[in-house]
Amino acid sequence: MGRDDRRKARDKNKQKLPQVPQNMKSDGLDVEFSQEVADQNDLEAMARADEADKRAQKRKS
Known part of the structure; x- marks a missing residue:
């Protein structure tokens, strides 16, 4: 068994790695909510x- 035989078996799995569907990816934007229904x-x-946010602004300036 040569070195090439092990490499072929190892590389077969790379095509089967799961990918995140486009509809499950988030855009990173916050969701608005009503102040009346906000809990503690x-x-x-x-x-x-x-x-x-204030600490981050202070560090920038």
């Missing part, structure tokens, strides 16, 4: 995000 976790997350 949503409000805390918004506050943390605002603080993180």
Whole structure:
């Protein structure tokens, strides 16, 4: 058994690797929601995000 025989078996799997379907990929944009239906976790997350944005802006300048 030569070196080439092992390489052929190993490379066959590369064609079968799973790919993410186009309809399951996210665009990375945030989803809008109503302030009236926001719960406590949503409000805390918004506050943390605002603080993180301020820290990021401070580091840039």
